[in-house]
Amino acid sequence: MNTEKRILPKATKSSMVKLIRSKGYDVPSIYQAFFSRTGRAFWLRWVDKNNAPHSAYYTGAGGRPVLQVDKTWVDLTMAEVIHFGLYEEK
Numbered sequence: 001m002n003t004e005k006r007i008l009p010k011a012t013k014s015s016m017v018k019l020i021r022s023k024g025y026d027v028p029s030i031y032q033a034f035f036s037r038t039g040r041a042f043w044l045r046w047v048d049k050n051n052a053p054h055s056a057y058y059t060g061a062g063g064r065p066v067l068q069v070d071k072t073w074v075d076l077t078m079a080e081v082i083h084f085g086l087y088e089e090k
Contacts, residue, residue, distance in 0.1 A: 009060040009081075010088040011035075011042040019067070019084045020044060020056050023074055058086065 011019075013035035017027050026048040027033055033046040041059040048054060057068040058076075065086070067076040081087050 005089045007087050008090055009040045009042065009058060009065065009086065011037070011058055011086050013044070015084050015086055016042060016044040016056065016058065019058070019076075019080065019086065020069065022080070022084070023067075023069065025054065025056075025069060 013033065014030060016035060017030045017033060020027050027044075027046050028049050033044055036043045036045075041057065044056045044058075046054055054070055056070075057066075059066055065076045065078065065081045067074045
């Protein structure tokens, strides 16, 4: 029987906004951002102060966290995932 815990991606609207802001992106208001999820994939869409639309995608692939903002893959460490609470253990 395998009792090893797995760390799986998990996000909320506020955790995604905090992560995206920490990466230097302009998310003016959490209330105007749109958050959605499908399984273990999470999206955040927003419009910045210059009226430019943006989207962020967060999930796991190959046992590692992945983050894409607009069309750019952004470095994301496990330390950041833990800091922003973007995981759950199963």
